[in-house]
Amino acid sequence: MIVTVDVGNTRIKAAVFEGDTLLEHFVFDKIELAENIQKILEKFQAIVHLVVSSVGDVDKKSFLVFENQLEVHFVSHEDIFPFTNNYGTPKTLGIDRMVLAAGATLLYPNQNRLIIDAGTCVTYDFVDENNVYQGGAIAPGLRLRYESMHHFTAKLPLLSLQSPENFIGKSTSQSIHSGVVNGLVYEIDGFVDEYKASCKNIIIILTGGDAVFLAKRLKNTIFANSNFLLESLNQTFQYKIKND
Ligand SMILES: Nc1ncnc2c1ncn2[C@@H]1O[C@H](COP(=O)(O)OP(=O)(O)OP(=O)(O)O)[C@@H](O)[C@H]1O
Numbered sequence: 001m002i003v004t005v006d007v008g009n010t011r012i013k014a015a016v017f018e019g020d021t022l023l024e025h026f027v028f029d030k031i032e033l034a035e036n037i038q039k040i041l042e043k044f045q046a047i048v049h050l051v052v053s054s055v056g057d058v059d060k061k062s063f064l065v066f067e068n069q070l071e072v073h074f075v076s077h078e079d080i081f082p083f084t085n086n087y088g089t090p091k092t093l094g095i096d097r098m099v100l101a102a103g104a105t106l107l108y109p110n111q112n113r114l115i116i117d118a119g120t121c122v123t124y125d126f127v128d129e130n131n132v133y134q135g136g137a138i139a140p141g142l143r144l145r146y147e148s149m150h151h152f153t154a155k156l157p158l159l160s161l162q163s164p165e166n167f168i169g170k171s172t173s174q175s176i177h178s179g180v181v182n183g184l185v186y187e188i189d190g191f192v193d194e195y196k197a198s199c200k201n202i203i204i205i206l207t208g209g210d211a212v213f214l215a216k217r218l219k220n221t222i223f224a225n226s227n228f229l230l231e232s233l234n235q236t237f238q239y240k241i242k243n244d
């Protein structure tokens, strides 16, 4: 049994796996890391590996304290991945993006794959049918859009995520919701259309904290899987064990 942990820029997500089966998943704040991991280990005493992917600023020591209970593995650029990396700056490619690309490669071998992760940032990652990771895009996520417009202007209030009532915003708040939500929906549909136009067959995976909210609003029909990064971490780690 293994527990996978995704340290993002906003929150921490974890999931317990028995083989390929996800048994339970958890979401918590960075400051509650230690007690939450401890609780998971107490509930699932058969866990023997703790696998961490981190793009956030959590100290490795926060995980190393569990080394007396199980094996701790930090996914890094030095691990073996099931794709060839054709990114111009492979050392600066986010570990979360590498894990997503690895998960998509292992779960849908030899197909064109686009993974869209709508979290703090929205990332687009493209792995082609020859299992070559080609790159993608990084854009601000929903909450980041609300927060940055508030932060960098004098007059814009900070609003929380809400479905736009209309396309043409009739007030400051309606205009902000329309700009943030419709703007991201058009962005994702635009990217998807572009990828579909250049690849005959392409598998599209939508994940991240905003995946479910966004999937309902897209013109393109895309199934949201909020746990794809945690599942990919499990797949990537199993691949590493088999191939090391
Ligand atoms: N309780 C919450 N706290 C923060 N964001 C939340 C919450 N619930 C939903 N969200 C949405 O999730 C998005 C952040 O996604 P997510 O939690 O996947 O980010 P993250 O932890 O930074 O991960 P990553 O760095 O991998 O993107 C925000 O844009 C926000 O709209």
Ligand SMILES: CC(C)(CO)[C@@H](O)C(=O)NCCC(=O)O
Binding pocket: 009, 055, 092, 093, 094, 095, 096, 097, 119, 121, 123, 138
């Ligand atoms: C883009 C984020 C913040 C998304 O979590 C992360 O993947 C990251 O820090 N990436 C580094 C830059 C890159 O991927 O090229």
Ligand SMILES: [K+]
Binding pocket: 117, 118, 119, 120, 121, 122, 123, 208
């Ligand atoms: K992300």
